[in-house]
Amino acid sequence: MRANFIFSEVWIGLRRNLTMTIAVVITVAVGMAMLGVGLLINTQVSMLKTFWYDKVEISVFLCTKGSAIPACNGKAVTPAQTKALEARLKGLQGVKEVFYEDQTTAYDNFKTAYQGSPTLVEATRVEDMPQSFRVKLVDPDNYQPVVQAVKGQPGVSQVMDHKQLINKFFDMLDKLSFYALAVAIILVLAAALLIGNTVRLSAFNRRRETGIMRLVGASNLYIQLPFVMEGVIAGLIGGVFAAIILIVTKVLLFEEIAGYFGSGMAQLGWDSVAQTITVTMGIGVVICVLASFVTLRRYLRV
Amino acid sequence: MIHFDNVTKVYANQNRPALDHVSVDVDKGEFVFLVGPSGSGKSTFLRLVLKEERPNSGAIHVAGKDLARLSNFKVPHLRRRIGCVFQDFRLLPNKNVYENVAFALEVIGKPRRFIRKVVPEVIELVGLEGKAHRMPDELSGGEQQRVAMARAFVNRPMILLADEPTGNIDPATSIGIMKVLDRINRTGTTVVMATHDAAIVDSMRKRVVELEDGKIVRDQSRGVYGQAY
Numbered sequence: 001m002r003a004n005f006i007f008s009e010v011w012i013g014l015r016r017n018l019t020m021t022i023a024v025v026i027t028v029a030v031g032m033a034m035l036g037v038g039l040l041i042n043t044q045v046s047m048l049k050t051f052w053y054d055k056v057e058i059s060v061f062l063c064t065k066g067s068a069i070p071a072c073n074g075k076a077v078t079p080a081q082t083k084a085l086e087a088r089l090k091g092l093q094g095v096k097e098v099f100y101e102d103q104t105t106a107y108d109n110f111k112t113a114y115q116g117s118p119t120l121v122e123a124t125r126v127e128d129m130p131q132s133f134r135v136k137l138v139d140p141d142n143y144q145p146v147v148q149a150v151k152g153q154p155g156v157s158q159v160m161d162h163k164q165l166i167n168k169f170f171d172m173l174d175k176l177s178f179y180a181l182a183v184a185i186i187l188v189l190a191a192a193l194l195i196g197n198t199v200r201l202s203a204f205n206r207r208r209e210t211g212i213m214r215l216v217g218a219s220n221l222y223i224q225l226p227f228v229m230e231g232v233i234a235g236l237i238g239g240v241f242a243a244i245i246l247i248v249t250k251v252l253l254f255e256e257i258a259g260y261f262g263s264g265m266a267q268l269g270w271d272s273v274a275q276t277i278t279v280t281m282g283i284g285v286v287i288c289v290l291a292s293f294v295t296l297r298r299y300l301r302v
Numbered sequence: 303m304i305h306f307d308n309v310t311k312v313y314a315n316q317n318r319p320a321l322d323h324v325s326v327d328v329d330k331g332e333f334v335f336l337v338g339p340s341g342s343g344k345s346t347f348l349r350l351v352l353k354e355e356r357p358n359s360g361a362i363h364v365a366g367k368d369l370a371r372l373s374n375f376k377v378p379h380l381r382r383r384i385g386c387v388f389q390d391f392r393l394l395p396n397k398n399v400y401e402n403v404a405f406a407l408e409v410i411g412k413p414r415r416f417i418r419k420v421v422p423e424v425i426e427l428v429g430l431e432g433k434a435h436r437m438p439d440e441l442s443g444g445e446q447q448r449v450a451m452a453r454a455f456v457n458r459p460m461i462l463l464a465d466e467p468t469g470n471i472d473p474a475t476s477i478g479i480m481k482v483l484d485r486i487n488r489t490g491t492t493v494v495m496a497t498h499d500a501a502i503v504d505s506m507r508k509r510v511v512e513l514e515d516g517k518i519v520r521d522q523s524r525g526v527y528g529q530a531y
Binding site: 005208209211212213214215216217218219220222223 | 375378379381383384386392394405406410411457
């Protein structure tokens, strides 16, 4: 009886303010989706950081014959230079391990990395691949002294610090998540105001009913619940749309990023997506309830 | 049943009190007319009984409860024991007679079986048998007021407050309305009726409390509306 009555009231209210309800649903959907995307990017970034920082190393590429890098002067590195470099690297402070990668290994790695483009693989010969040292650091943040120590040494063509490359990418993702969250906060505010207005309109439309309910002694909860439910249902529908947007984002954006990084990268799982959807829906409903109650206190004297 | 002790009510932004040190007692089962010109404080009296307004000073007891001590949470329970009828009927235009009366029970969570049993009884009590499925705009003013009375009485309140119930109704129909009020009073319900209608007050010969400028100027049992009018 009770539930029946409340739901019929809610349905009438939602239908009477159809355009307002649609506005609420859209705002909540976009706002919650933005919030969700921001949270997902944050999760992804922290997952990537733990994954990559373990593997960060410095690559010291050595000269090949006919190299275009000016430091090489077009000459290949000599075995003596290679030996000297290895000794120098191993003697540096903060260096954990030094691996030597010869041309054959480099070529094999290159072949696996560019499996997708056979023309490129065919055009490349083993002799084109540079030899290199891979340097692992005790503290990945402290790469500067090592880079300085080997840069410009005879036989060195290029020194590459992976962390610098990765950090650029992380900075971009961080910015993206910051903007998504900023937009989300603005939209959540807009949603709260819209819900407030919808509830106010509903309260005005039904002032006869609520007046009589007050008079015959209906409890405050009973009078207010249909209005609050209206906000909650609009918020929930918005939340469902937000969930759909998040699932699409996961498939189109995050799996794309994962594909870009290649296999073995820490992937954002469906469990994180489900968690984010739950969180955003919860926030959406709480905001709807709060906005409704605050409005009712002003416009529905009990 | 209703006990006012030295009650004063001043509305915000008004210098003159709407009720000025009013003390009055209404016993269980009494029928009381509240008379006086517009602005004399009749409606304020009724609103105070419902705890729609709070007095500035003085104590009000309704059905044994001190209203000053009654928490907002319990006000709805107080109102369930008080029925209300107004000059403008206040029916829901999109509900028929039966639904209008049943609404009062639905919103306080009464079971459907109970509603199906008592609503037809009350519709018959107010003399609207056979009209349960009419819409309010298909009824005369007198009939609409009977619906309002059925709604006010359906939960068997201890007190029925009527604020000029015959104000929008012609004298001949008013007699019928008064008969229904009298019938409700005979079931043991205390009735307080604010009115301007001298003919009705004179014909009923019930207790009359007269207000003027917020003060009680007369309180007599089996009274008439007054010589001045």
